[in-house]
Amino acid sequence: MPSYRPINSRAPFIWHGGDYNPEQWPPEVWDEDVLLMQQAHFNIATIGVFSWVSLQPAEDSWTWGWLDRVIEKLATAGRNICLATPTAAQPAWMSQAYPDVLRADDRGRRVHHGGRTNYCPNSPNYRRLAVQIATKLAERYGDLPNLLLWHVSNEYATPCYCELCAQAFRGWLQQRYGSLDELNARWWTRFWSHTYTDWTQIEPPFADGERNIHGLTIDYRRFQSDALMECYKLERDAIRAITPNIPITTNFMGTFPHLDYRAWAQEVDVIAWDCYPWPKAYPGDIAFLHDLNRGLKDGQPFMLMEQTPSSQNWQPVNALKRPGILRLWSYLAVAHGADTVMYFQWRRGRGGSEKFHGAVVEHSGRNDTRVFREVSELGAELERLGDTTIGAMTPARVGVLFDWNNWWAIDAAVGPINPKNYVEFVRKHYAALWRKNVPIDIIFSDSDLGRYDLVIAPMLYLVKPGLAERIEQWVQSGGTFVATVFSGVADETDLAFEGYPGPFKQVLGIRVEEIDALYPEQHNQIVMADGSGSYSCANLCDIVYAEGAQVLATYGEDFYAGTPVVTENSFGQGRAYYIATDAEASFLDDFYGHLLEAQGITPLLPTPTGVEVTLRATEQRRLLFVLNHNAEATQVPLPEGQRFRDHLGAGPVGSTLDLPPYGVSILEVQE
Ligand code: GLA
Ligand code: ZN
16 A cells, blocks of 8 residues: 655654744743643644734834744744744735725625735735745745745635626636637526626626626636635745745635635645534544545645634534543544644634634643643654554545535525535435445545545536546446436536436436425435335435336335336446435435445444544555544454554553543554
C-alpha cells in the first residue's frame, strides 16, 4: 500500500496545535503562552489569522516588531509555525479609504465596515492590498526553519453582489457562453419574457431581482466561488514565488454551501478543514465530513485545522464536549485521514464575540483545568505515536458521490418539494454504509470510478457532461451503480432532460414518468418482491416504468401501488440499481448490506452498535482504528488467528478488545 508524504517533511508527525492570537494580549502573556504550549504538547501555532491592522495600522505604515518577537519566542521554545495571511478581515482604514473593498449584500446594498469576510472578491484594491501583505510576510518570514505551512486568509465565505462583481460576472459569462444567443438558450430565458438583448442587462440574482432563471442562479454561485478562489490564488502565487518549498493552504468548512471545494482542492497543497459538529452530532455525520475532505484530493491525508477543545459559541445551545469526547473526535479525524489535530483557539480572548468560545487556555489562565488537562494528555499521546499514522491511506472500494453544482441546482429548483435537503439525503445513504464498518470514499462528478466496485450517487439531479457515459462504461465493465429518486433531471445549466432519468435511462433500464411529493405526515411503503418484508418511505416518490430492469420492490400504497420502487438492471458485466424514493434507514441498511455482501466487501471488524472501525494503511502497516462512540464501556471480539498490537494501549491485546466509554484503540495487524 503506497503512502503519502508528510505535509512538510520537516515535521513527519501529527501536528498538535492551533490558532494563536498574541496580538490580543500584552507581551507579558506571551512568555506564559509558550511555557503553557510546551506543557500542552502544542507543537504548532497558527499565527496571523486576523492580524492585518496590527501589522499594517495605516496604508503606508508597517509594525512587524511584535510578530518578530512572538515568532522568536515560539522558535526558542521549539514550537513550529503555521503562518497565516490576515486577509479575512480588512482594517477599518481600508474600508474607509477604498469603499469598493466593502462587499454588497444580495440586494446590492454596500455593507458597512465590520465583521469578517466582508470584502468584495473582485475589488482591485482588496486584491492589491491582500497580495501586498502576503508578499511582505513571505519575504520577512519565509526562511524560518520552523515555518511549516502557509495558511492563506481564513474561511473564504461570503458572496458579493456589487457593481464590480456584476461587471466581472458578465465577462465570465461571455467566456463561458460566447454569445448572448447561446446564453439565452441555455438559460431558457424566453420564459416570462426574460430574454436578454444586451450583456449589460444581466444582473446578479438579487433577492429582489432575478431568481427565476436557475441557469443564472447556478452560474452566479460558480462565478463567486471562482472569484474568491482567484483571491486565494493571487496570494498563493505571490507567496509561492518567494517560498516554493513551503506548502500552502486555506481552511475549508465541510459542506459549506458557497464554495465548490472540489474545484478549490486543486489549488491547495493540502486540504485543511474546520470541524465544528453539534455536540450531539451523529458520529456517522462527522465521519462523512472527514471522508469528504479526504476525498477532495482523491485520498490524500488532510488537516484537522480547527476544532473546539470544549464548546462553540455560535450555536443556540453550546454544550461542552463531555470528558473523553475531545480525544475520541480527534482520533475520529485521524481515523478518516487527518494528519493533524488542531484547535480554535489557544487562549480565550477577553472581549469580542468569541469570548465564550472554547479555548485550550480559559480566562483563568490556569493549566490545571479539565480542558487543559485533556488537551495536554492528548498531545502527549499523539507525540508518542510519532509518525505511525502519517501519510497512511484508506483503501476504499465504495464511493458515495457528492457534487456542489448539484446541490446548488437542487436548492434553486422550485418544486416538487421544498426543501429537498440534498446534504442530509447524501448523509443518510453514507451513514447506512458507515454502519457496516467498511472504508468509504466521498467522490465527485469528475472522480476516477475505476477504483471502486460500488458507487452510490444519491439524488444526482444535475448531471455534468460526460459523467453518465463514464458511469455506463464503468458498469459495463463490472461496476455496481446505485441511483436514487430525483436523479438525471437536468443538465449543468439546469435545463431539464427530455425524460428522466436523462442520460442514466439506459444504464438503469427504467423510465420515470411522474414525481409525487408527500406531505410531512405522509408515507408510502417499499414492498419487497421476494416477500422479505416492507419498509416505509417518504418525501418524494418517482413513478417508474421498468424498461429492461428487474423490479425488486413495489410501492405499497396510493394510485401507484404495485409499480416499481426499487429496480436492478444488468448492464454488461455490472449492475445498476434505482431507489425511486426517500427510503427509511433500515431499508438502506438491508439494501446496502446485500450489495456489499454480493461484492465480497466485508466489515473491517464486526462490532457492537456505536463502535466504529476504520482502516489506514502504509507500506509498513495496517492500522485499524476502533472508536467507541458509546458513553458505556464495551467489548469487541477480535478475529481468531490474528495478532494485534494497540498503539494506544499499555498491554498486549487478547482475543477481546475492552474499550472504555468513548475509548479508542489503534490496532496494528501483526502478520
Ligand atoms: C471558524 C474560524 C475561527 C473561529 C471559529 C469559531 O472556524 O476560522 O476564526 O471564528 O470559527 O468556531
Ligand atoms: Zn463585489
